[in-house]
Amino acid sequence: MAIKIKYFASLRDRLGRAEDQLDATVGLTVAGVWMTLWPDQPLPPNTLAAVNMDYAEWTQTVQDGDEVAFFPPVTGG
Amino acid sequence: MLIEVRDTPLDPWVELARYQHTLSALPGQYGATAIFIGTMRDFNDGATVQGMTLEHYPGMTERHLQRIVESATQEWRLLDALVIHRVGVLQPNDPIVLVAVWSAQRVAAFAACRWIVEELKAKAPFWKREETGVGTRWVTHNTPG
Numbered sequence: 328m329a330i331k332i333k334y335f336a337s338l339r340d341r342l343g344r345a346e347d348q349l350d351a352t353v354g355l356t357v358a359g360v361w362m363t364l365w366p367d368q369p370l371p372p373n374t375l376a377a378v379n380m381d382y383a384e385w386t387q388t389v390q391d392g393d394e395v396a397f398f399p400p401v402t403g404g
Numbered sequence: 405m406l407i408e409v410r411d412t413p414l415d416p417w418v419e420l421a422r423y424q425h426t427l428s429a430l431p432g433q434y435g436a437t438a439i440f441i442g443t444m445r446d447f448n449d450g451a452t453v454q455g456m457t458l459e460h461y462p463g464m465t466e467r468h469l470q471r472i473v474e475s476a477t478q479e480w481r482l483l484d485a486l487v488i489h490r491v492g493v494l495q496p497n498d499p500i501v502l503v504a505v506w507s508a509q510r511v512a513a514f515a516a517c518r519w520i521v522e523e524l525k526a527k528a529p530f531w532k533r534e535e536t537g538v539g540t541r542w543v544t545h546n547t548p549g
Contacts, residue, residue, distance in 0.1 A: 333461070335459060335461055335529065335531060336459055336533070336542055337531070337542040337544075340542075377461075377464060377529075380461070380463050380464035380467055381464075381467075382527075396461060396464070398461065398529060398531070399531065399542070399544065400544065400545060401525075401526070401527065401528060401529050401530055401531060402525075402530065402531050402532045402542075402543040402544070402545065402546055403458070403460070403489065403500075403501070403524060403525060403528050403529075403530025403531070403532070404442055404489075404500070404521060404524050404525035404528075404530070404546070
């Protein structure tokens with residue numbers, strides 16, 4: 328079971344896809360997930376991250392089976 | 405308590421009346437009902453807006469709305485609460501969100517209703533994309549309350 332990655336809104340449009348998959352390595356962090364998948368794409372400022380649908384810090388470690396999401400600031404209401 | 409995210413039209417007045425009828429255990433207990441209805445404008449950030457698409461993160465959105473309402477219920481001892489938020493395609497003047505809270509007294513009702521709205525805008529993963537006369541654009545920030 329791999330890590331499932333989701334992108335939303337303007338970030339998804341910019342990247343050109345809504346989902347990715349990645350096998351976890353020991354100690355892989357949220358920031359590491361991004362850098363592994365998008366080594367040439369600097370993270371847009373203000374991007375937020377979630378792990379398993381909870382807001383996450385960039386230093387949080389992830390493991391196989393987790394769902395990691397990246398998205399811009401939220402604008403509901 | 406009812407939390408709902410829907411992609412079909414929302415008539416907040418119908419929803420309020422319907423929900424109020426379900427509060428059969430509460431009559432006599434609540435002295436205050438505070439409601440907030442957010443409606444789509446036809447202008448934003450200096451442009452005329454003709455339409456809007458609201459995207460969300462299914463699952464995470466509902467979870468955060470639930471947490472926000474539960475926190476408010478504890479903090480202000482609410483008797484009940486209702487939150488319905490639209491996603492999908494909206495036109496100007498369409499209601500976007502309904503927040504209603506019931507409490508014993510008005511101070512709690514006003515405070516909790518406002519707090520839920522502000523928390524929702526800050527934490528619930530929704531994103532607005534506007535259609536203006538010159539194309540579409542993602543809304544990048546909330547307007548100050």
